Amino acid sequence: MSFDVDEDILQDFLIEAGEILELLSEQLVQLENDPENRDLLNAIFRGFHTVKGGAGFLSLTELVDTCHGAENVFDTLRNGQRSVSAELMDVILQSLDTINAQFAQVQAREEPIPATPELLQTLTALSRPESEDEAPIAAPAAAEKSTKVEGDGGVDEITEDEFESLLDELHGNKKATAAPAPKPAASDDDITDDEFEALLDEIHGGGKAPQKAQQETPKAPAKPAASGNDKAKGDEISDDEFESLLDDLHGKGKFEAKQPAPAAEQTAAAKAPAPAASSAGKAPAKPTAPAAETTVRVDTKRLDDIMNMVGELVLVRNRLLSLDSKQDIDDEELSKTIANLDVVTGDLQGAVMKTRMQPVKKVFGRFPRVVRDLARTLKKEISLELEGEETDLDKNLVEALADPLVHLVRNAVDHGIETPDVREKNGKPRVGNVKLAASQEGDHILLTITDDGAGMDAEKLKSIAISKGILDEDSAARMSDEEAYNLIFAAGFSTKVEISDVSGRGVGMDVVKTKINQLNGSVKIDSELGRGTILQIKLPLTLAILPTLMVLVAKQTFALPLAQVSEIIGLDQELINTVDGQRTMIVREKAIPLFYLEHWLRRGADRKQRPTVGHVVVVQLGTQQVGFVVDGLIGQEEVVIKPLDRLLQGTPGMAGATITSDGGIALILDTPNLLKHYARR
Structure with a gap:
């Protein structure tokens, strides 16, 4: 493959194929538990087919071959010529693993490694009807060759003659096209006129009568313009319908023609056998306009940038709220403005957070x-x-x-x-x-x-x-x-x-x-x-905004993640004892280890001098509880985590930093990491 293709096209393929492959893993296991689920069977077939089509457009031949082998097996399953078994699913899941590996190589801009010949041969064997399993299995499968694409490596390519013939079929002028363009050589993949008629009936819900009516219309053109500008409204087809017809040209139409239509289409199809004269005067129904696109893909880096800006806004909001509470501001309008900013910032923060949610x-x-x-x-x-x-x-x-x-x-x-x-x-x-x-x-x-x-x-x-x-x-x-x-x-x-x-x-x-x-x-x-x-x-729910408890240690402000804080109690010397060299404090009739943060945070601090007043913040880590002795409490505050500067990165016990509501800087403590290093010291 050449990676000189448009980067946007490649990215679209990687995103779409990635979602499909992720879903296929779950769908295959569901199918093994519910082998009679026809909708699931068809969905898996379409998944492999879609990935194959995108890979073919990018000339990823190795990926096309593996997807094609799996697709053929599911075509046989859909035809009812083979049944789902654990052994068959082992092979299909193995092929999915190979496809995922090839897909990962494409993501890394590397040439995908072809599937093993043994896997491709096994897929070929499984694509044959089950009744033929007793016969010797030939190495190259004719069915696989017959559906190979023509051209330079793309899939589902057709010649101009085939395209003209296809348009004639759609508009009821099959007779005008006396000699359709040659198709792949294997006759097993050809479809008859009756099968093609049945396929159109399935797509259009009983389209035979309208087609005959068009044939009887004297002014019907022998061949519509290839550009499609002069097509009748009733003759328009969707992209999915067109892709389905392309599949028929390449030998995948037999089963489609024989499958029952969905319930809504079956109702329409039931009316199809009516005499042509009864519907000659009726215009074909106008197709429903496609629904407008309701989603958009956004690079996660853009979301991160927006989140960072919202974080800065949150900090400004906290600063204004702090000023409003500390100073007696007589200006009622200013107080209302600050309150309004608080509400708007909260709503914006919530909305941006939702864009990051999955x-x-x-x-x-x-x-x-x-x-x-x-x-x-x-x-x-x-x-x-x-x-x-x-x-x-x-x-x-x-x-x-x-x-x-x-x-x-x-x-x-x-x-x-x-x-x-x-x-x-x-x-x-x-x-x-x-x-x-x-x-x-x-x-x-x-x-x-x-x-x-x-x-x-x-x-x-x-x-x-x-x-x-x-x-x-x-x-x-x-x-x-x-x-x-x-x-x-x-x-x-x-x-x-x-x-x-x-x-x-x-x-x-x-x-x-x-x-x-x-x-x-x-x-x-x-x-x-x-x-x-x-x-x-x-x-x-998120790591971007962190609720914390702001504390004072040696006149410096630190933030403890609020989710880990169990309770806060006063420092009581009568409840403190030393057990095996470790200071402990009795909390609710249980002795918990006591750690003086000042000893850890300040180099050269005298460990023998311990504060006699202060607070104990009880932190829950799994089933363990520990108490951190702090000098003072500031209160709860939502903070935006900022990464540490390169000089401070990797500092034990530090998760990051934040700007406090009074404009200062506070370090956010990484409690589990802090305890590990405290214990070593």
């Missing part, structure tokens, strides 16, 4: 394939249930969540769900259930992964942690069941005895926890032995 289905769509493949590998029977797919989430969060959720779902399938025989012995259905749900709760989103598997044994988890040196026996004895469940997020922890390609290396779950913490989220696990496990992930 349904969580973008993430959920990959899991039917993940669960299907993993279940076949592990010889388990599993059904996947998806709920709340339309819940909106910030685009950046959607992308960041993909890998952590894959880890968690794979963990539920591998560790949670038992084999069918074991489930049957325990009085459970042979088919296990995994449910993935999403819902919005205020300014947060709640993701839930539920399975009805074996559940987790808290005592077993503790013993494994002790054997791996993650815990000592005293700590394990004091640990609650919920805290024991969270041991699965410890680095190097695994309950698998044998290492496999699926799991057992103790890598993955600790990465999941770290990633969710970086997104200012939290994870909660609840499990019951023998009944199953529920894992909940709570995340902010």
Whole structure:
């Protein structure tokens, strides 16, 4: 392929094909579970066909060949000459993987690597009727050659004679075109006049009578102008109809002609057999005008730029509100203006945030394939249930969540769900259930992964942690069941005895926890032995605007993410003790570690001098609680996160910076990272 094509055309193909390929993965798994679903079968066929057409336009021959092989298989399935089976779906999913790999290479502006000859031969064999499977399979399939395109590598190309012939067919002048242009050589792909008539009937809902009426009209031109300027209104066809007719010229019309029309068209088609004379005086119905485009594609960088400008506006709004509250302004008009700016800024901020939102289905769509493949590998029977797919989430969060959720779902399938025989012995259905749900709760989103598997044994988890040196026996004895469940997020922890390609290396779950913490989220696990496990992930809807608690430490302002703040209490020296060298404070009859932020934030601070007055901000990290001692509280504030300067990038415990309502600069604390480095020191 030459990448000298118009960049806009290439980008349109990448966006459209990317959406189709993403959807195909989910549709193929649905088809395996519902093989009689004709609408789904047709949708998958159209998906492969559309990607093939775009790839052909860009001369991506390797991608065209793979799509063409899969498309031929689905043409055979639509004809009823072959049935859907797990083995067939294995091959189709393998071909989809190859297409995705080729597509990724095109995205990287690299030449796509051709599919393996074995895969193409298998697709060719599957494109033949099932009754012929017992016969020896020839390497090159004649059917595949017959639908190969003519010309320089484009697909669906036709000659001028074929185009003229096609227009004659549309306008009822088939007789005037005595010799249609030659089509690809294989006679198996030719369609008869009757089949073509049936196809037009299907498209136009009983178009035979109008066509005959046109043939009897003396003034009907022998051939319409190729430009289409003089066409009758009733003879106009849409792009989809034209593409369908092009397919017929290249040998894909047989099945289309035989398929039943949709319900609305069947009603019209039922009237088609009426005598020609009865409809001779009627003009063809005027086609409905296409609906106006209601969506527009916008580069995400533009959205980010707009979001940054809105962020600056939010900061100005906060500044004005702060001035209004601190100073007694007698000017009523100025106060009203500030209040109006507050409302407008809030509405604009919400509207811009919505443009960045995407349904969580973008993430959920990959899991039917993940669960299907993993279940076949592990010889388990599993059904996947998806709920709340339309819940909106910030685009950046959607992308960041993909890998952590894959880890968690794979963990539920591998560790949670038992084999069918074991489930049957325990009085459970042979088919296990995994449910993935999403819902919005205020300014947060709640993701839930539920399975009805074996559940987790808290005592077993503790013993494994002790054997791996993650815990000592005293700590394990004091640990609650919920805290024991969270041991699965410890680095190097695994309950698998044998290492496999699926799991057992103790890598993955600790990465999941770290990633969710970086997104200012939290994870909660609840499990019951023998009944199953529920894992909940709570995340902010967006990362662009962050609700924070502004605090003072050594006369400097810092921001703590409000989502992690559990409560704020006064510093009480009588409740403070030292346990194993660690300062702790009794909060609600539980000792929590106490950290003095001034010791960490100020180099050379005397650790022996500890403030006797101040506040303790209790922060919740998973099941753990810690207390940060601060000098003073400023209040809650929505801030816009700004990246740190290059000199400060990578500073431990710092997530970014923001401009406060009084015009100053505050550093935003990265609590999990801060604790890690505090513990090392």
